[in-house]
Amino acid sequence: MHDAVAAAVKIVRESGLPNKTDSMFTTIEGEWDEVFDVVRRATEAVGKFGSRVSLVIKADIRPGYSGELTAKVERLEGALIQGD
Numbered sequence: 001m002h003d004a005v006a007a008a009v010k011i012v013r014e015s016g017l018p019n020k021t022d023s024m025f026t027t028i029e030g031e032w033d034e035v036f037d038v039v040r041r042a043t044e045a046v047g048k049f050g051s052r053v054s055l056v057i058k059a060d061i062r063p064g065y066s067g068e069l070t071a072k073v074e075r076l077e078g079a080l081i082q083g084d
Contacts (some may be wrong), residue, residue: 004049006041018069021047029069032061
């Protein structure tokens with residue numbers, strides 16, 4: 001399974017879009033068409049490893065915002081520090 005996931009993550013990372021991968025998900029930030037092109041290509045890459053692909057998509061659509069991949073976490077960390 002890790003080879004299939006690695007193929008998808010490689011496509012995401014090579015896309016040039018801001019992204020982050022953790023133990024459960026890969027998050028991508030960008031314009032709708034750019035992101036879904038990457039999702040399509042990553043899904044196709046996984047499909048080469050078997051006859052079935054499971055895909056979970058969650059979208060946070062906020063026109064006019066960028067850099068939220070890291071900014072949300074920075075605001076959270078700031079709130080945690082202020083709470084001490």
